[in-house]
Amino acid sequence: QVQLVESGGGVVQPGGSLRLSCAASGFTFSNYAMHWVRQAPGKGLKWVGVISFDGSNKYYADPVRGRFTISRDNSKNTLFLQMNSLRGDDTAVYYCARKGSSSGTLGMDVWGQGTTVIVSS
Amino acid sequence: SYELTQPPSVSVSPGQTATITCSGDALPDQYSYWYQQKAGRAPVLVIYKDTERPSGIPERFSGSTSGTVVTLTISGVQTEDEADYYCQSADRRGTSQIFGGGTRLTVL
Numbered sequence: 467q468v469q470l471v472e473s474g475g476g477v478v479q480p481g482g483s484l485r486l487s488c489a490a491s492g493f494t495f496s497n498y499a500m501h502w503v504r505q506a507p508g509k510g511l512k513w514v515g516v517i518s519f520d521g522s523n524k525y526y527a528d529p530v531r532g533r534f535t536i537s538r539d540n541s542k543n544t545l546f547l548q549m550n551s552l553r554g555d556d557t558a559v560y561y562c563a564r565k566g567s568s569s570g571t572l573g574m575d576v577w578g579q580g581t582t583v584i585v586s587s
Numbered sequence: 588s589y590e591l592t593q594p595p596s597v598s599v600s601p602g603q604t605a606t607i608t609c610s611g612d613a614l615p616d617q618y619s620y621w622y623q624q625k626a627g628r629a630p631v632l633v634i635y636k637d638t639e640r641p642s643g644i645p646e647r648f649s650g651s652t653s654g655t656v657v658t659l660t661i662s663g664v665q666t667e668d669e670a671d672y673y674c675q676s677a678d679r680r681g682t683s684q685i686f687g688g689g690t691r692l693t694v695l
Binding site: 513575 | 622639675686
């Protein structure tokens, strides 16, 4: 079945780095753009960024631009989020989500279960 | 920066109709999407491209649009519909995605 599984979350000190992964299965990963979305404890959803199907285009939300980098390895069906210079307000559950095709939903139509990042000393 | 505005909460009784609005200046130019998120779970897409419903989503969920406001309507609300609902769209350039602040639907 179509599935996304995030991993790599944990506790990190302010100023530190962390790399999240999102393993895709059940669909042709290389055909789809992918998003990262985060949710701070008790708060709403916040878009982090998106990468095109082939990795050639990337866009980021203002709070993470210059600190976070999205990449993908289509040969391994895996999406990544490299997070540097982490701050307390980066503490959140991080979700990867598939962007539906232009002939389909165009929305975030498949989501992972999320991985938790806690930035604390 | 661009924002999408939703009411924080909506309450209805079972069987009634719930209406959740989302307003934003760029909504006439960009598609809108709605997500349902139950406690402790990942979001689920319930409406895409303003008015379309993904397969597997009950027919009681519908979307509409009028100018700078898009609306999620749940007809004949059931207790299982109690959740947080988020609208989502893009800025005018289409490069940044935005979520509304979310609306908690309580089924009394």
